[in-house]
Amino acid sequence: MTLLSQRSRNASAEFALVEDFFLRSSSGEARNAEEACDFSFGNPHEMPLAGLVEALARNLQPQNPQWFAYKISEPEPRAFIAKALSSELGLDFEPEDIALTHGAFAAIALAFCLVLDAGDEVIIPVPGWFCYASMLRAADLVPVKVGLSEPDFDLDLEAIDAAITPRTRMVVVNSPHNPTGRVYSQEQLQALADLLDSASNRIGARIWLLSDEPYRRIRFNHTPFVSPAALYPWTLIDYSYGKVLLAPGQRLGYLAISPRLPAEQRAELQGATFSVQMSMGWTFPSALMQYSVASLENVSIDLDALATKRDLMLHSLEQWGYQMVHPEGTFYLWGEAPGGDALRFIETLAARSVFVLPGTLFERRRHFRISLTANIEMIERALPIFRDAIG
Ligand SMILES: Cc1ncc(COP(=O)(O)O)c(C=O)c1O
Structure with a gap:
């Protein structure tokens, strides 16, 4: 008999696929390897913004006993x-x-x-x-x-x-x-x-x-x-x-x-x-x-550099036959997996250390998501692998 509340069991059930991918799947661990090209979650793969670091460093200095x-x-x-x-x-x-x-x-x-x-x-x-x-x-x-x-x-x-x-x-x-x-x-x-x-x-x-x-x-x-x-x-x-x-x-x-x-x-x-x-x-x-x-207020990731990454990936993927949505915002790309089977597609990529999210995490089994927070070296390393995967 479970000790868990009904609502926590319901919440876990809704989250099961993401949890498996994040914590338990082979992709979960391998994403952190040095050679990995990680397009999975919206996490940074470059050093933090100087404006953020400066603001935090400045405000770390207490100005009164109530500071913290x-x-x-x-x-x-x-x-x-x-x-x-x-x-x-x-x-x-x-x-x-x-x-x-x-x-x-x-x-x-x-x-x-x-x-x-x-x-x-x-x-x-x-x-x-x-x-x-x-x-x-x-x-x-x-x-x-x-x-x-x-x-x-x-x-x-x-x-x-x-x-x-x-x-x-x-x-x-x-x-x-x-x-x-x-x-x-x-x-x-x-x-x-x-x-x-x-x-x-x-x-x-x-x-x-x-x-x-x-x-x-x-x-x-x-x-x-x-x-x-x-x-x-x-x-x-x-x-x-x-x-x-x-x-x-x-x-x-x-x-x-x-x-x-x-x-x-x-x-x-x-x-x-x-x-x-x-x-x-x-x-x-x-x-x-x-x-x-x-x-x-005015600190931001470089939106021009993000647009360059978006255009490079969209242009390459579409040229090889991928069906992609053209995003007007966010740092994601969303497209159809070749052959229409996202799980098989992500396995093909993962075997060569390229990690994207399967559409199944978004209740769409034909699609996949790329996070453009990957750095440019990862993108350059991954592009030939995307090309081979549609081969
Ligand atoms: C659509 C959407 N809403 C809300 C959030 C939560 O944002 P935060 O983790 O910054 O609170 C996210 C994070 O990925 C998101 O993608």
């Missing part, structure tokens, strides 16, 4: 982010709209805790980030997986509408999208906002939109970005600095309440974030990261 005291959502970084986000998104955020968190993970969990109850249904995209379902299960919530339209991986509004039931309370939108790199247009998001408004009226309960935006600043060719928070008042934004800094182990992010939310509801949420963050455990970022917020 408990931190909540501190007023200074909160006000800074409210101002920066207002100008980035063209919305009027107040400091109280911003809850500083331990990365996007904690912001997402905070959003679930703030507005959802056990048993509520949450629509998540498929393919999509592999942690939504397990996070929902761990919180006793019910993931409802809705496919994106193929082959373009746009939002499938009809499928979303059809998946809404009287228990639906949230729809997660992730743009720029992991794993496809799609950035949704204003028209699509407006149509989704209209749909959610009428569906909320139909079921007699408000459906929230969680806009998962950790890749918001990683876009190519000036692709415009519109946050759903500008179009649908019942939107919560989660953000992480882990992507743009390519330092996901230094946890910093936030949850932001849409300023378009009706005033009374906005005030209710603003008033609740502190106690909910406390109740969930210590979801606040560390002191060091909070002090660094202002210095990190």
Whole structure:
């Protein structure tokens, strides 16, 4: 008989494929070998950004006895982010709209805790980030997986509408999208906002939109970005600095309440974030990261170098016959495995020390994902192996 709770068993079941790949498969270990070309997860393969290191080093020096005291959502970084986000998104955020968190993970969990109850249904995209379902299960919530339209991986509004039931309370939108790199247009998001408004009226309960935006600043060719928070008042934004800094182990992010939310509801949420963050455990970022917020505002991975890697890989792979999606953002490439069998394809590559993620981790067995956080030497070593694999 198991001692584990039902919800932890449900969460583990949702996470089983990723856990196997990450911890137990032969790929798991071999990815760390010196000769490995690691395109699997969005982890750094180059030295950390100087701007990040400088900010951390500077703020490591205590300026008063309280320097490393408990931190909540501190007023200074909160006000800074409210101002920066207002100008980035063209919305009027107040400091109280911003809850500083331990990365996007904690912001997402905070959003679930703030507005959802056990048993509520949450629509998540498929393919999509592999942690939504397990996070929902761990919180006793019910993931409802809705496919994106193929082959373009746009939002499938009809499928979303059809998946809404009287228990639906949230729809997660992730743009720029992991794993496809799609950035949704204003028209699509407006149509989704209209749909959610009428569906909320139909079921007699408000459906929230969680806009998962950790890749918001990683876009190519000036692709415009519109946050759903500008179009649908019942939107919560989660953000992480882990992507743009390519330092996901230094946890910093936030949850932001849409300023378009009706005033009374906005005030209710603003008033609740502190106690909910406390109740969930210590979801606040560390002191060091909070002090660094202002210095990190303009620190970023080199987007031109990323675009060069994207173009080199896309051009080569397509020339050899791979069917790839052209990402408008993120640091991923998503394409069809030759022969349509992702597991066989990743084994072929892994045998020659090239590691990519199988689409099965995103519930798509024909596809694979490449993380462009691999360094240029890895890309150059791997390209002939990709060419042979389609041979
Ligand atoms: C779509 C998406 N959302 C949220 C996260 C979580 O970000 P963080 O680990 O920086 O909290 C990730 C990380 O991979 C992601 O890809």
